[in-house]
Structures are given as C-alpha cells and as structure tokens.
Amino acid sequence: MIELHLTILAITALIGLIASYLAITEKDLLKAVGYSAVQAIAYAIAFYLLMAPDIVLAYVAIAVGIYSALLIFIIGKTERYEVM
Amino acid sequence: MISLLWSITIVSLLATLIISVYGIVAKPNLVKKLIALTIFGDTANVLVVLLGYRVIYPVKPPILPELSKRALGEFVKTAVDPLPQALVITAVVIGMAVNILIAFAVIQIYRIYGTLDVREVGKTLPELLRREEA
Amino acid sequence: MKRLTGLLTILIITLGVAIYLAQNIIPPENLHPLGEYYLENSYFGEHSAKSPEVVTSILWDYRGVDTLFETAVFFLAIIGSLTIFRLNREQSEEAKQGEPKPQLPEPVVVVTKLTVAMILAVSASIALHGQLTPGGGFQGGSALAVAPLLVIAAYTKYALEKNGLDKTRAIIIRSIGLLGIALTALTPLLVSGYIMQNQPIFPGEALGVPLGGSLVLYNLFEYLAVGAGFTAVFLLLSIPEEKFKKFLGVRR
Numbered sequence: 001m002i003e004l005h006l007t008i009l010a011i012t013a014l015i016g017l018i019a020s021y022l023a024i025t026e027k028d029l030l031k032a033v034g035y036s037a038v039q040a041i042a043y044a045i046a047f048y049l050l051m052a053p054d055i056v057l058a059y060v061a062i063a064v065g066i067y068s069a070l071l072i073f074i075i076g077k078t079e080r081y082e083v084m
Numbered sequence: 085m086i087s088l089l090w091s092i093t094i095v096s097l098l099a100t101l102i103i104s105v106y107g108i109v110a111k112p113n114l115v116k117k118l119i120a121l122t123i124f125g126d127t128a129n130v131l132v133v134l135l136g137y138r139v140i141y142p143v144k145p146p147i148l149p150e151l152s153k154r155a156l157g158e159f160v161k162t163a164v165d166p167l168p169q170a171l172v173i174t175a176v177v178i179g180m181a182v183n184i185l186i187a188f189a190v191i192q193i194y195r196i197y198g199t200l201d202v203r204e205v206g207k208t209l210p211e212l213l214r215r216e217e218a
Numbered sequence: 219m220k221r222l223t224g225l226l227t228i229l230i231i232t233l234g235v236a237i238y239l240a241q242n243i244i245p246p247e248n249l250h251p252l253g254e255y256y257l258e259n260s261y262f263g264e265h266s267a268k269s270p271e272v273v274t275s276i277l278w279d280y281r282g283v284d285t286l287f288e289t290a291v292f293f294l295a296i297i298g299s300l301t302i303f304r305l306n307r308e309q310s311e312e313a314k315q316g317e318p319k320p321q322l323p324e325p326v327v328v329v330t331k332l333t334v335a336m337i338l339a340v341s342a343s344i345a346l347h348g349q350l351t352p353g354g355g356f357q358g359g360s361a362l363a364v365a366p367l368l369v370i371a372a373y374t375k376y377a378l379e380k381n382g383l384d385k386t387r388a389i390i391i392r393s394i395g396l397l398g399i400a401l402t403a404l405t406p407l408l409v410s411g412y413i414m415q416n417q418p419i420f421p422g423e424a425l426g427v428p429l430g431g432s433l434v435l436y437n438l439f440e441y442l443a444v445g446a447g448f449t450a451v452f453l454l455l456s457i458p459e460e461k462f463k464k465f466l467g468v469r470r
Contacts (some may be wrong), residue, residue, distance in 0.1 A: 002141040007090035013096040013130075020100050020123045021228060025109035025221050029115050036119050041358070043126050050133045051145040051164045053352035054273045055172055057344060061360040062180045067122060068447060069367050073455045074115055076214050078194040082113040083201065088240040095236040099228060136253065139245035146296060148261055148270035151428070156262060163272075164272045165253035170276035174288040177444060179293035184451050188299040195466065 007048045015042040027082050033071045040064050086139060094134070100127045114190045114200045118183065125179045129172045136165030256280060261428075268422035269349040269430030277354065278436045282414035286403055289440065293396055296447040300389070303454045309465050313457045314384065318377035330372040337365040345441035355440025362445030367452055375456040382386035388450035395443030402435045 016039045023035035040063035047055045104127065105113075107120025146166035149155055194200055197208045249257070260266050260272040267275035305313060320327045345358025369378055372431050378384070406415035420431030 002143070003085060003136055004087070005141075005143075006086060006139070010089045010092040010096070013093045013100075015176070016127070016130075017096045017100045017103070017228070017232065020103055020127075021225050022221070023123065024103055024111065024116070024120055025224070027125075029113070029119075032116065032119055034121060034402075038186070039123060040126065042188075043130055046130055047133060050130075050137050051143055052133050052169045052356065053145050053147075054357060055133065055169055055176065056175055057353055057357035058176050058360050060114050061357070061364055062175065062176055063122075064091060065127065065364045065367065066360065067183065069182060069186055069371075069452070070455070071115065071119065071342060073452075074191060077455075077459045078200055082111070084139065086245055087243050088237065091240040091243045091244040092233065094243070095239060096232050099232045101227070135246075136250075138247055138249065140247055145352070146257060146272040148272070151270060153262055156258065158255060160249070160257050163249075163257055165249055166256055166272040166276055167250070167253050167281075170273045170281060171284075173273070173277060173354075173356050174285055177360060178291050178295070179290050179358070181292045181447070184448075185295045185298045185302075188238065188302040188451075188455075192302055193227040195462070 009046055012042045012046040012049070015039075016046070029075050029080055029082060030072070032033055033068055033075070036071075037068050040067070040081055095129075097127055097131055097134070101131075112201045112203055114193065114202065118186055118190065121186070122179075122183060125175070129175055132172050132175075134170045136168035138164050171198065267416055267430055267433065268428055269433050270428065271349055271351065271354075271430075273352075274348050274354045274432060274433055274437070277356075278433050279414075279416045279431075281418075282403070287400070289396065289399060289443070290445065292444070296392070296451060299451050302452065303457075304463075305465065310385070312465075313461055314376070314379050314400070316326065316374065316376040318373050318380050320373055321446065322372050327372050330368050334365045334368055337361060339367070339440070341365070341445070344436065345437050348437040349433045350427060354443060355437040358437070358441040359444025360448070362441065363448035366449045370452060370456050375453055378453065382451070383453075385453045386452050388446045388453060391446035392443050392450060395439045395441070398439035399436060399443065402432050402439065405432075 019035045019042065021037035023032045023039065026032040026035060040059070044056055044063070045059050047059055090217055103123060104106055104120045104124040108124065111117055111120065140162070143164060144159070144162040146163045146169065149161060190200070193205065196212075197205050199205060199208070256272055256276055260267055260275045261270050266280040269279075271276040291384070322330075341358045341361035343358075344353035344361055345355055348358070350352030366378055366383070369375075403414045406412060406419050409419055411419055414432075416433070418429040418431075421429060422431055423429055
C-alpha cells in the first residue's frame with residue numbers, strides 16, 4: 001500500500017517539475033501563470049500524501065487562488081508578453 | 085522499489101529547485117522572476133515537509149484520533165513528524181505576504197520606467213537622473 | 219520544439235540520477251525525538267497544550283514566539299505594500315467612484331453569491347476548530363481572503379465598497395486581529411507567567427470541548443488579521459490603472 005502512496009507522490013513531483021519548466025520557459029505570462037497553478041495543484045496533492053492536512057488547507061487557498069489572482073492583477077496592470 | 089520512488093521524488097524536487105534558480109537568475113522579466121521565486125519557495129516547502137515523513141504503512145497525520153490515553157501508543161507509532169509542518173504553514177502564508185510586497189514594487193517599477201525588463205530598467209535609470217539634473 | 223527537447227533532457231537526467239541514487243537512499247521510518255516528544259505531550263503530557271491538534275499546538279504554544287514574529291513579518295509586508303500604493307483623502311474618495319455592475323453572465327454571478335456565503339462559513343469553521351481538526355488561523359484567513367476576490371471578479375470592487383467593506387475598514391479589522399494577538403501574548407505577564415504561556419492560565423476546555431487554552435484566541439485573531447490584510451491589499455490592487463496614472467501624473 002505504501003508503494004501506491006509513493007507512486008502518486010513521485011508522479012506529483014514529476015508533474016511539478018514539468019509544469020515549472022513550462023512556466024519558466026513560456027513567453028506568454030498568462031500561460032505561465034496557468035502552468036504555475038498546475039504546479040501548485042500537484043504540490044497540494046503532494047502535501048496531502050505527505051499527511052499534512054493543515055498545509056493543504058492553507059496552500060490550496062494561497063497558491064491556487066490568491067497567488068494566481070495577484071499575478072493576473074500584475075499582468076493586467078503591466079504587460080502580457082515577455083520580450084527576450 | 086520503495087527507495088527508487090523515494091529517490092525519484094527527491095531528485096525531481098531538487099531539479100525543480102535548480103530550474104527555478106535558473107529562472108530567477110537568467111530571465112530578464114520581473115514578473116517571470118516572481119513566478120520562479122514562488123516555485124522555488126513552494127519546492128523548498130515540500131522538501132521541508134518531506135523531512136518529517138515516515139515511509140511506513142499505515143501512516144497518519146499528526147492529529148490525535150480520540151481523546152484517550154489508550155490510543156496514544158498507536159498514534160505515536162503511526163503519525164508523521166509535526167514540527168516541519170508547523171514551520172511550513174507560517175512560511176506559506178508569510179511568503180505570500182512578501183510576494184505581494186514584491187508585486188507592488190514591480191507595478192511601481194513599471195509605472196516609473198515603463199518596462200519590466202531589468203536590462204531596460206538599468207539603462208533608463210541614468211537617463212532619468214540626467215533629465216532631472218538638466 | 220526547443221522547449222520539448224529541453225524538457226525531455228531534464229526528465230531523462232532526473233530519472234537517471236534517481237535510479238543511480240536509489241541504491242544508497244534509505245527512506246526514513248522513525249520519528250525524530252523532538253517530534254515524538256510533541257506527539258506524546260500535546261494533549262496528555264506534563265507540558266501539555268490541551269489540544270489534540272499537534273501542529274496547532276506547536277504553532278501557537280511550543281514554538282509560539284516564532285509564530286509571533288512571523289506575524290510581525292506579515293504585518294510589515296502588508297504595511298509596506300499599502301505604503302507603496304499610498305493615496306491621500308481626495309484620491310481615495312475618487313478611487314471609490316464607480317458603478318458596481320456584474321461583469322460576468324447572470325448564472326455565474328448567482329453561483330458566486332452562493333459560493334461567497336459558503337466560503338465565509340467554511341473559513342470561520344476552519345479557523346475556530348483549529349484546536350480540534352486540521353486548520354487554524356493562517357488556513358482560515360487565507361480561505362477567507364478568497365471571498366472578496368470572487369466578489370471583485372464577479373461585480374468589480376465598487377460592490378464591496380458600497381456594502382461597507384472599504385480599505386480603511388479592512389485595515390481596522392486587521393489591526394484588531396494583530397492587537398488581539400499581542401494582548402493574548404502579553405496577558406500571562408499579569409499573573410506572573412512568561413510571554414505566550416498557555417496552560418494553566420487560559421482554560422483548557424469549556425462545556426466538554428477542548429479549547430487548547432489560548433490557541434482558540436490566537437486562531438481567531440490570526441484569522442481576522444490574515445483575511446483582512448489580504449482583502450485590503452486586493453482592494454488597492456483592483457483600482458483601475460487609469461485612475462492611478464491620473465493621480466500620479468504619469469506621462470505615458
């Protein structure tokens with residue numbers, strides 16, 4: 001049974017890795033926020049599997065809700081595309 | 085098998101840390117730097133919680149299931165370490181408040197310099213100062 | 219295409235390193251002695267916080283001073299943000315002028331109303347049961363801060379201000395929360411205890427429900443401080459940029 005937990009944990013860590021890579025290399029900042037929210041959801045599942053229900057409650061609200069809204073506010077007030 | 089899955093988890097978290105440090109250092113856009121900084125903080129938090137995990141079955145969250153001394157022995161045998169979790173909760177919320185401060189500074193920089201590119205900001209600053217002197 | 223190649227390279231390197239390290243890594247199976255001490259003492263022991271929720275009792279009792287200063291960092295970060303976007307009286311009056319009108323289709327707006335009511339109830343329950351079940355001031359406060367965000371998204375921020383929740387009120391609620399935390403931390407000094415002492419100064423339970431002494435007070439005040447602090451920041455952030463450019467006289 002612990003193998004199942006650890007398998008899901010490893011998959012969430014890999015999803016976090018992929019989503020962070022995509023978020024950091026993305027030119028369109030709004031899409032980057034989307035990838036970063038995917039990473040946040042993966043880590044929320046990881047926190048749940050690591051038996052930390054307290055952190056899940058705070059992390060879901062902060063990282064998926066407030067943080068995405070904050071970045072969308074910034075992008076709305078500044079510019080959307082990253083120029084290299 | 086167990087140690088393979090455990091090492092995949094740890095190594096991919098460390099790889100995420102490296103990628104996000106690359107994002108903080110190499111990307112010129114300030115909003116992109118903020119995104120990378122948040123990913124860095126989240127990954128560090130997951131690593132800290134990982135320190136307190138126990139690879140046993142069954143494993144339980146650190147909350148007493150019932151208020152009797154009888155259940156205490158079983159509880160201590162199965163519960164994970166509560167200390168890293170308590171430290172991470174404050175780190176998550178306070179990190180968000182600090183991110184908000186950085187975000188406000190980024191918006192103010194955009195208002196003053198008209199750009200989010202750190203190279204452009206570095207070029208515009210001497211021009212602004214010279215204009216004030218003239 | 220270049221991105222996908224980079225991603226594949228990183229994944230392959232990660233898996234390779236993981237397989238190489240798997241021979242030497244031993245997954246942890248035992249508790250650290252300190253963690254074991256907290257688990258045993260949180261409700262029953264000699265140095266007890268009278269709370270079955272071990273994480274909350276570490277947060278506000280065993281490691282209470284740490285959390286107290288984290289709250290100070292929170293206070294300073296929010297004050298710093300408010301100072302950067304500072305407005306004088308006329309400007310903040312003008313920033314409030316605007317029509318509260320739904321920005322989304324009708325069904326979405328109705329669902330938002332219901333969701334906001336539910337979030338308020340759930341966040342209060344998370345915060346006030348923090349000494350019994352997973353949850354507490356930080357978690358409840360961040361859940362509470364989602365409610366004004368939803369209202370801003372569905373109705374614009376003028377709807378919040380017309381209904382009495384403007385920036386000043388939010389800051390007042392936040393100050394009440396922080397003041398409550400400070401007073402609760404200092405109260406034990408009056409009865410010759412030490413700072414942030416919990417048992418036996420505060421009652422361990424009431425009507426058969428474990429209160430965890432001061433934990434329930436700290437959770438309540440932290441809930442107000444975190445929720446109202448984030449709300450104040452988002453009220454400022456949602457002022458349209460055109461108004462700010464007018465106030466600041468920006469050329470561009």
